[in-house]
Amino acid sequence: xxxxxxxxxxxxVVFGGLVALSGLDLEIRRGEIVGLIGPNGAGKTTAFNAxxxxxxxxxxxxxxxxxxxxxxxxxxxxxxxxxxxxxxxRLYDDLTVIENVMVAGxxxxxxxxxxxxxxxxxxxxxxxxxxxxxxxxxxxMGLSDVISAKASALPYGRQRKLEIARAxxxxxxxxxxxxxxxxxxxxxxxxxxDLLRRLHRELNLTIxxxxxxMGFVMNVCHKIKVIDHGVPIAWGTPNEIRTDQKVIxxxxxxxx
Amino acid sequence: MTRDRILTAAAVGILLAFLWFADRTFSAYSIRILNxxxxxxxxxxxxxxxxxxxxxxxxxxNAFIAxxxxxxxLLTLSPQEKAASFIIDPIVWPxxxxxxxxxxxxxxxxxxxxxxxxxxxxxxxxxRGDYLAIVTLGFGEVMQxxxxxxxxxxxxxxxLKGLYPHTTLWWSWGLCIFTIICTVRLVNSSYGRAMKAxxxxxxxAEAMGIDAFWTKTLAFTFSAFFAGVxxxxxxxxxxxxxxxxxxxxxxxxxxxxxxxxxxGSTTGALIGAVLFAWGGEALRVVEEPFTxxxxxxxxxxxxxxxxxxxxxILTMIFARSGIMxxxxxxxxxxxxxxxTLLQRIRRT
Numbered sequence: 001x002x003x004x005x006x007x008x009x010x011x012x013v014v015f016g017g018l019v020a021l022s023g024l025d026l027e028i029r030r031g032e033i034v035g036l037i038g039p040n041g042a043g044k045t046t047a048f049n050a051x052x053x054x055x056x057x058x059x060x061x062x063x064x065x066x067x068x069x070x071x072x073x074x075x076x077x078x079x080x081x082x083x084x085x086x087x088x089x090r091l092y093d094d095l096t097v098i099e100n101v102m103v104a105g106x107x108x109x110x111x112x113x114x115x116x117x118x119x120x121x122x123x124x125x126x127x128x129x130x131x132x133x134x135x136x137x138x139x140x141m142g143l144s145d146v147i148s149a150k151a152s153a154l155p156y157g158r159q160r161k162l163e164i165a166r167a168x169x170x171x172x173x174x175x176x177x178x179x180x181x182x183x184x185x186x187x188x189x190x191x192x193x194d195l196l197r198r199l200h201r202e203l204n205l206t207i208x209x210x211x212x213x214m215g216f217v218m219n220v221c222h223k224i225k226v227i228d229h230g231v232p233i234a235w236g237t238p239n240e241i242r243t244d245q246k247v248i249x250x251x252x253x254x255x256x
Numbered sequence: 257m258t259r260d261r262i263l264t265a266a267a268v269g270i271l272l273a274f275l276w277f278a279d280r281t282f283s284a285y286s287i288r289i290l291n292x293x294x295x296x297x298x299x300x301x302x303x304x305x306x307x308x309x310x311x312x313x314x315x316x317x318n319a320f321i322a323x324x325x326x327x328x329x330l331l332t333l334s335p336q337e338k339a340a341s342f343i344i345d346p347i348v349w350p351x352x353x354x355x356x357x358x359x360x361x362x363x364x365x366x367x368x369x370x371x372x373x374x375x376x377x378x379x380x381x382x383x384r385g386d387y388l389a390i391v392t393l394g395f396g397e398v399m400q401x402x403x404x405x406x407x408x409x410x411x412x413x414x415x416l417k418g419l420y421p422h423t424t425l426w427w428s429w430g431l432c433i434f435t436i437i438c439t440v441r442l443v444n445s446s447y448g449r450a451m452k453a454x455x456x457x458x459x460x461a462e463a464m465g466i467d468a469f470w471t472k473t474l475a476f477t478f479s480a481f482f483a484g485v486x487x488x489x490x491x492x493x494x495x496x497x498x499x500x501x502x503x504x505x506x507x508x509x510x511x512x513x514x515x516x517x518x519x520g521s522t523t524g525a526l527i528g529a530v531l532f533a534w535g536g537e538a539l540r541v542v543e544e545p546f547t548x549x550x551x552x553x554x555x556x557x558x559x560x561x562x563x564x565x566x567x568x569i570l571t572m573i574f575a576r577s578g579i580m581x582x583x584x585x586x587x588x589x590x591x592x593x594x595x596t597l598l599q600r601i602r603r604t
Contacts, residue, residue: 090460
């Protein structure tokens with residue numbers, strides 16, 4: 001069995017009087033694709049926000065490998081190798097497609113501010129490395145033809161792909177995708193599932209994802225965690241989840 | 257690209273030749289305008305870095321120019337000159353004996369302005385939002401009070417007089433070109449991309465490993481450093497400085513420059529600075545008595561500001577992103593534009 005890469009212990013987030021997430025224990029092993037599902041308002045995005053440092057957890061701990069990363073600042077967590085996409089697309093609209101991806105190379109930049117201003121030292125080599133990797137990722141995501149278009153000019157589906165390319169430019173060990181196929185038609189979703197599997201294989205990725213498209217989630221995930229109203233209710237393989245009574249009750253309601 | 261490098265080098269060469277020519281043949285008044293253009297360009301290009309590129313609304317350049325002016329002036333005046341002009345209160349000890357060369361005083365002016373900007377950044381950028389505007393606006397007023405009342409350092413409202421006119425065309429334009437090169441390089445580096453990412457979406461920038469705090473601090477400190485250097489140049493151009501030179505009015509003018517030029521565009525800031533410094537002189541006619549359509553109009557002081565305000569309002573209505581928007585000059589675009597114009601002329 002492979003090692004645990006990302007682990008949360010009793011992760012709880014409280015906003016004022018509202019318990020958005022309560023006692024989430026999540027374990028993602030190296031190389032796995034793990035799904036996080038649940039009805040609207042279940043706390044899935046809150047879990048991602050707490051893991052990536054966007055919101056502060058009220059209690060509980062988060063580990064990346066052996067290291068405790070609970071409540072570290074968001075940029076530190078990103079630089080340590082947890083990259084994410086957002087439920088509502090958040091690109092840098094006024095920047096070009098390749099600039100969007102190159103931004104994520106900033107944490108790996110070795111040249112200093114003075115080398116940037118003078119153009120000396122490691123500047124040229126580092127810029128070349130970052131732009132070449134960005135081009136490679138854009139090719140992988142099928143965005144090579146729009147490299148110098150503004151991000152805001154892309155259609156919705158391609159913006160989603162650009163967000164993933166940008167996250168990949170961090171060279172993450174764990175990639176968290178928040179509703180990657182939301183708004184896609186069944187054909188696009190199928191194409192995206194194939195792409196995701198290819199990325200998983202080619203880049204040795206470990207992936208956590210949230211989605212409401214059950215067909216897609218059951219299709220690509222190795223393990224699934226179900227939460228409802230902030231409380232975890234089930235954990236298992238897609239087949240186990242499909243037949244779990246609590247999950248069926250959460251999604252369809254129980255007979256009164 | 258090599259072609260672009262050759263063209264840039266040629267353009268700088270032509271500029272230097274023009275300056276050499278201007279230096280020998282132009283009137284003192286024209287040379288003064290050219291110097292002013294260079295100094296305003298230095299401030300505008302770096303002010304645009306914090307306001308336009310990083311998207312943090314600063315209202316502080318007047319304060320940093322004041323710091324630079326006073327620092328540089330107090331360092332170049334000789335001990336005898338200082339003793340003679342401080343008639344209310346004698347000048348405090350270390351300043352009363354220090355006297356350094358002009359270049360050293362410029363570096364000191366930049367470093368002190370940058371250092372103070374850095375100290376302001378630490379509390380301000382810990383939180384998100386428009387606090388920078390409030391704090392820098394307040395800081396500008398604090399600087400007014402300090403320069404007026406710390407008489408044993410600044411000589412109060414009397415100001416500092418009799419500075420040696422060190423600022424030649426070579427100094428002002430040399431530093432202007434240096435500033436532009438540094439700023440353009442910074443904007444096109446990973447640090448510049450980080451600044452733009454913070455402007456576009458701070459949360460998404462932090463999720464991609466960018467430390468928004470340091471990025472904003474870098475932009476703000478960089479911009480204050482050059483405002484300080486420009487202040488030193490300004491002091492040794494006009495040779496007399498007093499607190500009234502550095503009111504909020506100065507910041508307001510700089511805002512007009514970068515907004516009309518195009519917020520976020522270095523080229524735009526440059527165009528804005530040239531138009532403002534040159535236009536400000538060209539428009540002097542409206543403040544003198546003149547005849548319009550047969551009517552004799554008396555000279556109205558302050559009429560130029562009415563025209564500037566009207567231009568700003570018209571820009572906001574008809575061209576909200578300014579002259580350049582966020583576009584930048586490139587040789588390719590210039591060549592393309594030239595060839596289309598040429599074709600049109602041929603056709604007609």
